[in-house]
Amino acid sequence: MSYGDNNSAISNFGPQHTISVPIVRFREFLADTQQIGRGVVIGQPGADQTLETNKQTLIAEFVQRQRFTTAFPTTLTAAQFVDNLFLNAGVVPTATDRDAAINEFGGPMSPTTDIGARGRALRRVAENSTLNQQEFNRAFVLAQFFGYLRRNPNDTPDSDYSGYEFWLTKLNQFNGNFVNAEMVKSFLVSGEYIQRFGP
Template sequence: INSCDALALCRVKRIDTSAAFFLSIEFQETGYLVYRLYKAAYGDLAVDVPFPVRRDPFIPDTRTIGSGVVVGPAGWEQVLENNKQSFVGNFVTLTRFTNAHPATTTAAQFVDTLFANAGVIPSSTDRQAAIDEFGMVGTSADSAARARALRRVAENSSLKAQEFNKAFVLMQYFGYLQRNPDDAPDNNLAGYNFWLSKLNQFNGDFRQAEMVKAFITSSEYRSRFGPP
């Protein structure tokens, strides 16, 4: 950014640098995974709220999975994998999760519910692979198997593609504005829905949609750093 020598070029670099945080391997494997875990576990927050998690749980959960992860140095993949296993292992023991997914359900019922929450129709291979995490037992009570099955659903390629733009827009609010899309001053999802529609219109091209640009030049974002 400091090396750009024209105002227009500087704007483009600022936009690309900002977008790079969401598009980075690190965020895709931490924050975006958290988003998809909530989606598979619980579905969207409501019929008229088309995302699965709010900022308050999202931020600390993302920090937990990303703890100590620096992409590049030797061994970073194992640090990330250890964090994922630990986080998801704990996630499936939380009261909210066990209330939503009783241990008395069969493995097939458990997996089918996760895919239904995710809004994904899995291939027979993907569905069976998740069910097979439970072995030959009759129920889905095994917490370790639950964690592995949940990860299989959350890491499903169809789910990743399906939710990508929704998560991209949501992160603009979580990151730049440090709030939920329907918090004040909006108090509704009109802004979120507008930017999601525009990003979809341009097939995910954030430059053409001018989405990132709009957030980093917004008065709400800039006011965080003092009077303009």
């Protein structure tokens, strides 16, 4: 979300063409989700607070990563920082959502050197309801590759994003109903998934 999409991914689902896919990669995703889930036991007292603390820790670390600071230098004003985040997310924010993210810094012309404010603004964009609705199916398909196959959609045995596009198209045809699309079932019975557990 922070860095936009990979708009030059190749798919051969139909005639060869390029598609837009999430830029996040499996190893990066795995490390971040492990950090978020560390010590969280759902149903146990304090799980919600542990999860929230982990999210805050990750976001504070994330906004200090070189990749992030290169994409969003501290020379940006608060308005520029927030507008670029929403632009990369592909979301046109409401005035209220935009102002709330900008106000984490104090105002539109405020500097963006405050790590805490950078994290809070990023989180406001990442947790935006429009972004969630817009990205849910794409993220769900990506999560199947990450979770069941433990790889990126274009890693071997695939060589492009045809499989990703196939499942995204099917999920969209079923209006996001993964049960009716038989998506999870198909990943669970795939030879690639089964071979993860033995010959």
